[in-house]
Amino acid sequence: MHPYHQLDPARRTDAGLSCAVCRGIEAADPAAPRHLGELAREHADAVLARADRRGYPPSLSSDGLRQSLAALYPDRAPDEKLYPLIREHLVTSLTERAMTVPPGTPEVLVEYTRYTGGTLRAPIGPGDRLMHDGVAGGNWSISHVVAVRSTADGVQVTLREDGRPPARWTAPNVTRWFLKLDRGPLAPADHH
Incomplete structure (x- = not known):
């Protein structure tokens, strides 16, 4: 399974995890790098909280995310490759909120x-x-x-x-x- 690819049910097996990061998390290895999904969720939650404090919905464009993330993390803004996953977490959170x-x-x-x-x-x-x-x-x-x-x-x-x-x-x-x-x-x- 690769990020941003749809799971093909025909390729599903009972084999162990193959993602090195997931294996490290499963083994509770403190030296394992943080999973991209976990990082993206953390960044999305921070962007949403910042937008809420300012009183308007977050911008979901790449430029809007770049500005929000640069303001939140001036010394260590996340790589733009993570933006699609951050955006999807934001959309999910906003949809859940809209349905409540x-x-x-x-x-x-x-x-x-x-x-x-x-x-x-x-x-x-x-x-x-x-x-x-x-x-x-x-x-x-x-x-x-x-x-x-x-x-x-x-x-x-x-x-x-x-x-x-x-x-x-x-x-x-x-x-x-x-x-x-x-x-x-x-x-x-x-x-x-």
Whole structure:
């Protein structure tokens, strides 16, 4: 098995590990180099935490990763060959975050597109950023979810667009007119 190659199930065996790093980890050899997957996860977590402190999602472009990693590790920024793996860990973390809403939030599902492709139906909750799907009218404004509540008339979603007072939408209209961009940064206690 090589990094960035899909596993061919026909080549799977019960043989021992062949990766020298994996063998060292399995043997708990303190002199074994750290595994690339472990390093990439550590860097991705650091990039995400830095972006959360600054209050916006991390940039997933190579230049954005380079800038974030240079700021985090001024003396020892990771090699650019590790960027695709760091990016995939970031995308996975952001997708997991986008699929999570506070417990008890009424279910309203909108379209969410992963950075590396693939569309999911994701729930929305307070703290989410939504984009108005303005294909027909050219309106691509960004709104923040303030509340999602069950009422006698169904589920109501309160959205706040920058510079405008909060507006209430019905769940079917939110599903029809909005796309989920991301979930807001988690509270500091939620970073563990």
